[in-house]
Amino acid sequence: MKPFIYDYTYEQLKEWMKDNGEPAFRAEQLFQWIYVKRVKDFDQMTNLSKELRQKLEDSFQFVTLEEITKLESKDGTVKFLFGLHDAHAIETVIMRHSYGNSICVTTQVGCRIGCTFCASTLGGLKRNLTAGEIVAQVVTAQQMLDATEERVSSIVIMGSGEPFENYDATLAFLRIMIHEKGLHIGQRHITVSTSGIVPSMYKFADENTQINLALSIHAPNDKLRSKLMPVNRRFPFEDVMEACRYYLAKTGRRITFEYALIGGVNDRPEHAEELAEVLKDLLCHVNLIPVNHVPERNYVRTPRNDIFEFARILENKGINVTIRREQGHDIAAACGQLRAKHMESTAR
Numbered sequence: 639m640k641p642f643i644y645d646y647t648y649e650q651l652k653e654w655m656k657d658n659g660e661p662a663f664r665a666e667q668l669f670q671w672i673y674v675k676r677v678k679d680f681d682q683m684t685n686l687s688k689e690l691r692q693k694l695e696d697s698f699q700f701v702t703l704e705e706i707t708k709l710e711s712k713d714g715t716v717k718f719l720f721g722l723h724d725a726h727a728i729e730t731v732i733m734r735h736s737y738g739n740s741i742c743v744t745t746q747v748g749c750r751i752g753c754t755f756c757a758s759t760l761g762g763l764k765r766n767l768t769a770g771e772i773v774a775q776v777v778t779a780q781q782m783l784d785a786t787e788e789r790v791s792s793i794v795i796m797g798s799g800e801p802f803e804n805y806d807a808t809l810a811f812l813r814i815m816i817h818e819k820g821l822h823i824g825q826r827h828i829t830v831s832t833s834g835i836v837p838s839m840y841k842f843a844d845e846n847t848q849i850n851l852a853l854s855i856h857a858p859n860d861k862l863r864s865k866l867m868p869v870n871r872r873f874p875f876e877d878v879m880e881a882c883r884y885y886l887a888k889t890g891r892r893i894t895f896e897y898a899l900i901g902g903v904n905d906r907p908e909h910a911e912e913l914a915e916v917l918k919d920l921l922c923h924v925n926l927i928p929v930n931h932v933p934e935r936n937y938v939r940t941p942r943n944d945i946f947e948f949a950r951i952l953e954n955k956g957i958n959v960t961i962r963r964e965q966g967h968d969i970a971a972a973c974g975q976l977r978a979k980h981m982e983s984t985a986r
């Protein structure tokens with residue numbers, strides 16, 4: 639199989655041009671065709687010679703995402719289920735905010751992390767996506783937005799999968815997204831969310847980017863976190879917090895702590911008090927996410943008043959808090975739900 643052209647960073651394309659006897663500026667032209675004009679056919683790249691176009695055609699292919707399902711919510715959220723070349727399916731979501739359009743991308747087919755409130759992990763990990771397969775999700779979303787002259791203004795890596803278990807592809811994806819000759823998404827408008835893969839958190843801190851980090855914390859202590867997130871047995875709570883402190887010292891950038899509220903499990907006032915104590919000296923922000931019902935797990939939703947009470951306790955301790963606005967509730971927008979339904983129906 640030919641490699642995907644979207645897998646290649648700008649610097650790698652420059653190298654490729656050099657190896658093929660072409661001047662470096664051809665990489666810039668190619669990058670613009672791919673990401674600015676969003677052309678998916680080498681033959682349309684008319685400022686490249688016929689020979690070069692043929693060489694590109696012989697050497698690369700474009701990622702094709704087959705649209706299996708497209709659901710549009712009343713609030714503007716669009717959720718795609720895309721089929722890949724090997725018959726796997728992935729989800730991508732476009733969210734409409736007052737400040738722009740945000741894309742939530744997937745980095746793995748399935749996930750092996752096993753968070754107990756998440757549908758994405760139910761069938762385990764099938765495979766990593768390549769950088770180009772992650773890039774293709776943004777390009778496809780941008781092509782849809784082109785029709786109304788809108789643009790992708792921010793990216794969250796919060797779809798299915800653990801990006802830090804597919805580290806190299808995720809980093810290559812980020813480099814492609816932020817490159818000034820391509821889509822040029824502002825680094826501060828991109829967030830990578832991890833369940834706490836400690837060695838990769840240190841590595842990411844050392845990358846020296848302006849990209850935001852979010853940590854899925856979901857519990858205020860080691861014992862409860864291990865119950866909700868088996869990954870905590872591999873990377874214990876205190877080690878994850880130490881990696882957060884390293885990231886803060888190294889980058890000076892605020893961390894977002896994602897906290898999925900599960901009725902009666904981690905949403906009591908004492909949990910909020912304990913969380914406030916853990917986070918008290920950190921430059922951070924807490925994002926509370928009332929969980930959607932995952933039937934397989936039997937979790938119930940936290941009552942509205944308890945959500946506000948949890949937020950109030952954190953705020954009173956000086957912690958910055960938001961409650962995630964629910965988007966796409968009418969179209970099963972929670973991570974992994976659409977794919978799970980698809981897997982069920984294809985297995986029948």
Ligand code: SF4
Nearest residue numbers: 749751753756759799
């Ligand atoms: S929440 Fe994220 S890391 Fe956890 S199982 Fe789901 S996809 Fe994997």
